[in-house]
Amino acid sequence: MAxxxxxxxxxxVLFTFAATLIIRRRxxxxxxxISAFEVLPDLxxxxxxxxxxxxxxxxxxxxxxxxTILTLVAAEAAYYAIQPATVSDAPPIVTTSETSTLPLAxxxxxxxxxxxxxxxxxxxxxxxxxxxxxxxxxxxxxxxxLAGDDQLSSHVLxxxxxxxxxxxxxxxxRRGLTTIASSSTLTGQAVAYAMADHALIGDExxxxxxxxxxxxxxxxxxxxxxxxxxxxxxxxxxxxxYNLAQQYGS
Amino acid sequence: xxIRLGFALYTTVVVVFGVLTLxxxxxxxGSAFGDTGxxxxxxxxxxxxxxxxxxxxxxxxxxxxxxNLLSVHAVRLVRGPGTGARxxxxxxxxxxxxxxxxxxxxxxxNLILENVQVQIELALAALICFALVYGAFRLLRRGxxxxxxxxxxxxxxxxxxxLPLSQLEPLQQxxxxxxxxxLSAGARGILLGIALATLVTGVRVIIGQDRTxxxxxxxx
Numbered sequence: 395m396a397x398x399x400x401x402x403x404x405x406x407v408l409f410t411f412a413a414t415l416i417i418r419r420r421x422x423x424x425x426x427x428i429s430a431f432e433v434l435p436d437l438x439x440x441x442x443x444x445x446x447x448x449x450x451x452x453x454x455x456x457x458x459x460x461x462t463i464l465t466l467v468a469a470e471a472a473y474y475a476i477q478p479a480t481v482s483d484a485p486p487i488v489t490t491s492e493t494s495t496l497p498l499a500x501x502x503x504x505x506x507x508x509x510x511x512x513x514x515x516x517x518x519x520x521x522x523x524x525x526x527x528x529x530x531x532x533x534x535x536x537x538x539x540l541a542g543d544d545q546l547s548s549h550v551l552x553x554x555x556x557x558x559x560x561x562x563x564x565x566x567x568r569r570g571l572t573t574i575a576s577s578s579t580l581t582g583q584a585v586a587y588a589m590a591d592h593a594l595i596g597d598e599x600x601x602x603x604x605x606x607x608x609x610x611x612x613x614x615x616x617x618x619x620x621x622x623x624x625x626x627x628x629x630x631x632x633x634x635x636y637n638l639a640q641q642y643g644s
Numbered sequence: 645x646x647i648r649l650g651f652a653l654y655t656t657v658v659v660v661f662g663v664l665t666l667x668x669x670x671x672x673x674g675s676a677f678g679d680t681g682x683x684x685x686x687x688x689x690x691x692x693x694x695x696x697x698x699x700x701x702x703x704x705x706x707x708x709x710x711x712n713l714l715s716v717h718a719v720r721l722v723r724g725p726g727t728g729a730r731x732x733x734x735x736x737x738x739x740x741x742x743x744x745x746x747x748x749x750x751x752x753x754n755l756i757l758e759n760v761q762v763q764i765e766l767a768l769a770a771l772i773c774f775a776l777v778y779g780a781f782r783l784l785r786r787g788x789x790x791x792x793x794x795x796x797x798x799x800x801x802x803x804x805x806x807l808p809l810s811q812l813e814p815l816q817q818x819x820x821x822x823x824x825x826x827l828s829a830g831a832r833g834i835l836l837g838i839a840l841a842t843l844v845t846g847v848r849v850i851i852g853q854d855r856t857x858x859x860x861x862x863x864x
Binding site for chain 2: 395397398400401403404406407410411413414415457458462463464466467470493494496497518519521522523524525531532534535539542543544545557558560561563564567578580583585587588589595596597600601603614615618619622623626
């Protein structure tokens with residue numbers, strides 16, 4: 395990394411540290427409605443009433459690379475989605491195409507059951523690894539059969555997906571399953587927007603904990619992200635004005 | 645608030661390893677810090693050591709994955725929800741054994757991967773096109789919204805503009821402009837938003853404010 399870029403990176407990280415430590419609101423600010431988070435608790439209820447499992451797919455999100463934080467956030471959303479569904483006769487299923495995410499998926503399931511005092515009902519086989527194959531098509535192929543084989547009630551697909559997400563969503567639509575989809579890739583987001591019943595675009599997944607956890611301090615993350623976003627917008631506008639002034643001033 | 649010993653231990657490990665790794669990656673070889681660079685450079689060695697450890701652990705998770713795959717499908721074979729599920733699990737287990745045996749006889753030529761897996765994946769890749777068309781049709785059926793209309797109009801302009809016909813040259817210029825200006829700006833905006841959220845969440849995990857491990861999701 396070039397020295398000047400290194401210094402800028404350090405400054406950004408230090409600024410984020412400072413903002414994270416300073417922002418500690420006890421009473422959360424109102425948040426804009428996001429349909430995926432509004433409907434997620436209903437999907438758990440549907441799963442319980444129909445005795446059909448809720449599926450949470452983490453896709454190609456993996457630990458140990460640039461997707462690590464996305465994976466943690468997806469697992470966090472999965473935790474809140476699974477928690478109410480743990481009382482269902484059909485236990486929720488968590489799938490991943492990355493082996494590094496499998497221990498996290500197992501732990502997320504276990505924590506969700508433990509939080510409801512139902513650790514005896516927890517089954518390790520509800521966390522499943524489906525190898526992705528060279529183009530992640532094997533994983534999406536597996537999910538299309540999973541919907542029929544395990545009689546799923548709905549799909550919650552949070553993680554990393556590409557264009558292969560279209561196969562899963564088309565299959566889910568034919569079966570009349572409700573779908574929530576999100577992806578870290580732009581291709582996956584475009585497919586999710588067009589085909590999922592409820593899509594999470596951009597950084598919306600990162601705010602999920604505050605919506606689903608309903609704990610005041612979880613909203614501080616969203617507030618920090620929003621403040622950082624406004625700070626970035628101001629910097630971009632300032633740089634644009636500076637460039638225009640340079641261009642037309644000389 | 646009652647804090648359990650195990651939970652405090654998890655947090656301490658995350659904070660110590662997280663801060664040291666981040667600091668090591670940020671300072672690099674210390675050349676950006678002039679004379680004090682030599683003092684902070686060992687942090688980079690420590691962070692590299694941690695990253696190597698992570699790589700080894702991640703490699704080991706493949707064994708966990710194979711064990712999970714076999715155990716899940718063995719259970720489904722016996723107590724599967726239906727005949728279809730049992731049959732699929734049986735095919736998977738048999739394929740696993742056949743692939744393992746075939747590899748022992750000929751490790752150079754991977755018969756099952758090249759003749760079965762790749763062919764099936766290619767067929768699935770071809771199906772994606774139809775799935776996307778179905779998606780566009782479904783977007784229309786869901787109701788008319790401004791977002792949906794813009795999405796469809798953009799998609800149609802870009803698809804038609806991609807046709808190699810000389811009569812469509814004005815449309816191709818529109819397609820080029822769409823790709824270069826609004827699409828590029830939108831994509832950058834989304835990616836910047838994701839990057840900011842990743843940065844903030846990462847910092848909160850490192851300093852122990854967000855905890856996606858242990859038995860509590862997040863504590864301040």
